[in-house]
Amino acid sequence: MTATSTLTIRGQQNDDLDQLYTLWSFPDVLLDSVELPYLSDEAFRDRFGTTPPHTHTLIAEVGLPGGRTRITGFAWLETFLARRRHAGRLNLLVHPDHQGTDAESALLEAVLDLADNWLGLRRIEVHVYIHNAPAVALYERYGFEIEATMRRYALRRGVYDDAYIMARLHTVPVDQHSQGKNA
Amino acid sequence: MTKPHAATDILIRAIETDDYQDITVLRISGNVPANTLNLPYLSPDTIRDRLENQPATMYGLVAVVDERVVGYLGMLVDSGRQAHVARLGMMVHADYQGRGVGTALLEAAINLAENWLNITRIALEVYTDNEPAIALYKKFGFEIEGTLRDYAYRDGDYVDSYLMARIRKDA
Ligand SMILES: CC(C)(COP(=O)(O)OP(=O)(O)OC[C@H]1O[C@@H](n2cnc3c(N)ncnc32)[C@H](O)[C@@H]1OP(=O)(O)O)[C@@H](O)C(=O)NCCC(=O)NCCS
Numbered sequence: 001m002t003a004t005s006t007l008t009i010r011g012q013q014n015d016d017l018d019q020l021y022t023l024w025s026f027p028d029v030l031l032d033s034v035e036l037p038y039l040s041d042e043a044f045r046d047r048f049g050t051t052p053p054h055t056h057t058l059i060a061e062v063g064l065p066g067g068r069t070r071i072t073g074f075a076w077l078e079t080f081l082a083r084r085r086h087a088g089r090l091n092l093l094v095h096p097d098h099q100g101t102d103a104e105s106a107l108l109e110a111v112l113d114l115a116d117n118w119l120g121l122r123r124i125e126v127h128v129y130i131h132n133a134p135a136v137a138l139y140e141r142y143g144f145e146i147e148a149t150m151r152r153y154a155l156r157r158g159v160y161d162d163a164y165i166m167a168r169l170h171t172v173p174v175d176q177h178s179q180g181k182n183a
Numbered sequence: 184m185t186k187p188h189a190a191t192d193i194l195i196r197a198i199e200t201d202d203y204q205d206i207t208v209l210r211i212s213g214n215v216p217a218n219t220l221n222l223p224y225l226s227p228d229t230i231r232d233r234l235e236n237q238p239a240t241m242y243g244l245v246a247v248v249d250e251r252v253v254g255y256l257g258m259l260v261d262s263g264r265q266a267h268v269a270r271l272g273m274m275v276h277a278d279y280q281g282r283g284v285g286t287a288l289l290e291a292a293i294n295l296a297e298n299w300l301n302i303t304r305i306a307l308e309v310y311t312d313n314e315p316a317i318a319l320y321k322k323f324g325f326e327i328e329g330t331l332r333d334y335a336y337r338d339g340d341y342v343d344s345y346l347m348a349r350i351r352k353d354a
Contacts, residue, residue, distance in 0.1 A: 036263045083220050083335045122341070123333050148329020148346040152304045152354060154264040160303070160354075165346065169332055 006063030007103055009110040012051060012074075016059060019071040020048060028096040032132050034154045035093075054079045056114060060094075060107040072098040073107045077115065077124070087123040088115065100134055108142060116170050125167040129156060136164065144168040193284055195291040198243030198255070203231040205252035206245070213277025218313050220335060221274075242300075244291055246275070246284045253279040256288040260300060269302045285319050293323060293349070303354035308334060308344040317345065325349045 021044050023029060030037055039047075051057050060073035073094035080087050090111060094104045115121040128135045130149065144166040153163035198206075207227040209215065216223045237243065240262065246254030256273040260266070271292060275284045296302035309316050311330060325347040334344035 034264045082222060083337065086333070086336065086341070125331070146329075147331055150304075150306070150328055150346065151348060151350055152267065154268075156264070160267065165329060165331065167332060 007106055008061045008063075008069075009106055010059055010061065012048075012057040012059055016071065017045060017049060020044075020059075020074060023071055023074065023093065023095055026096055029093050031156065032129055032135060033091065033093060034127070051076075054081065056111075056119075058107060058110055058114070060098075060103045062098075062103060071095075072103040075107050075111050077111055079119065079121065086121060087125070088119075088121050090124055090126045092126070100138075104138065108138065112142060112168075112170075116172075120172045121170065122172070123167055123169055125165055127153065127163050128166055129153070130162045130164055136166070139166045139168075142168065143170075192248065193254075193287045194247040195244055195287055196247065198234065198245045200231060200234045202245055202252045203227055203234055206230050206234075206255055209253060209255060209274060209276035214280075215274045215277060217337060218310060218316065219272065219274055242292075242295060244288055244295070246288050248279060248282075248284065254284040254288050256292050258292050258296060258305075260296075260302065267302055268304045268306065269296050269300070270306050272307065280315070285316075286322075289319065289323055297351045303351040304348055306346065306348040308346055310335075310337070311343045311345055317347075320347050320349075323349060 021041070024035070024039065024044065025037070027037060048057070056077045056079075058075045058077075059071055061069045061071050063069055073092065075090060075092045077088050077090050079085065080089075092104075092108065094107070098104060112124070115124055126139055126144065127150070128139065136146070145168070146164045147167050148165040150163050150165065152160040154161060204227050207225055207230045210219075210221045210230070211223055211225050215221060234243075238259070240260040242258045242260070244256045244258075245252045253276040254274070256271060258269050258271040261268040261270070273285065273288055275288075293305065296305055305325075307320065307325070308331065309320065326349070328346045328348050331344045331346055333341035335342055
């Protein structure tokens with residue numbers, strides 16, 4: 001696919017659910033997550049129809065000939081509360097044809113920009129199956145490090161597979177103004 | 184080896200909504216907030232509300248000593264592709280630590296998980312400097328799977344956690 005020149009990263013819109021559901025129907029998309037196929041329309045709507053206040057959903061979309069568009073990936077960043085409110089967990093689902101392309105890296109970059117520069121998150125973690133070398137490499141390229149190996153993490157192709165916790169730490173620069181006051 | 188103040192009678196039972204006051208007291212007692220995700224101030228209303236609205240896959244156990252709830256263990260079972268996984272958190276009232284209450288709670292939870300709920304992975308997070316808790320978990324076969332940096336905020340600073348898990352013997 002070479003439609004990346006018209007790639008858009010944006011928030012979720014009301015009429016996205018059908019296309020998101022289509023993306024959800026690719027077994028290859030779900031394989032490397034902990035999600036289940038065959039969700040009912042209702043269950044899917046319950047889950048993604050409204051975004052909970054501490055979750056941020058980002059959509060990657062490419063333009064098609066004739067002005068139509070196709071959703072090629074979506075990411076949701078769930079931020080935690082209280083003593084973990086500096087931390088969040090990222091989930092990324094990308095259409096099989098677009099894995100390893102700009103659509104994937106642009107989506108991840110947008111999530112990191114949101115986390116670093118708008119939410120001020122210090123810690124973002126992802127769970128990645130240990131055999132998913134492309135995903136491990138992608139996250140390492142963006143500063144994530146392997147922190148833990150979770151044994152028997154989840155069922156994947158009928159086998160209880162291990163997964164890494166990978167995390168990226170970001171320090172928010174000290175504000176110039178308050179630095180001056182404290183000095 | 185017997186302990187100086189080993190509690191002779193520890194009853195482990197399922198948690199009840201009426202336990203909310205004792206639970207509130209133990210959650211903010213002594214070193215408990217510093218070693219958990221609890222905040223130092225906690226309203227009993229919040230705890231009662233949580234107990235009344237537990238998800239069906241949350242299994243709460245309490246330890247009763249002298250007719251008082253002095254220990255709590257909460258175990259949440261995951262679903263779908265992780266239906267074999269449980270995650271737990273536990274705490275013992277500061278005045279009752281080191282007398283076998285934690286051991287009794289954890290033993291009961293592992294039995295419930297592995298022998299009745301067919302759970303093969305039990306996971307938990309523990310701050311890396313919480314030696315008593317780490318020793319307790321190791322005693323029950325939990326292994327450190329890694330270190331989660333800046334996992335939580337505690338008394339003015341970020342603190343790391345170990346991820347620890349116990350895999351059922353036959354798994
Ligand atoms: C950690 C905690 C749950 C343990 O419960 P407890 O009732 O105090 O523990 P027990 O008396 O059953 O002791 C269990 C094991 O813990 C370890 N332990 C207990 N006190 C200890 C201490 N002061 N130093 C080192 N190890 C200690 C020992 O391995 C002991 O086993 P042993 O007596 O067979 O050697 C309890 O101390 C507690 O609630 N602490 C504060 C909150 C907390 O840390 N929760 C866990 C968060 S992950």
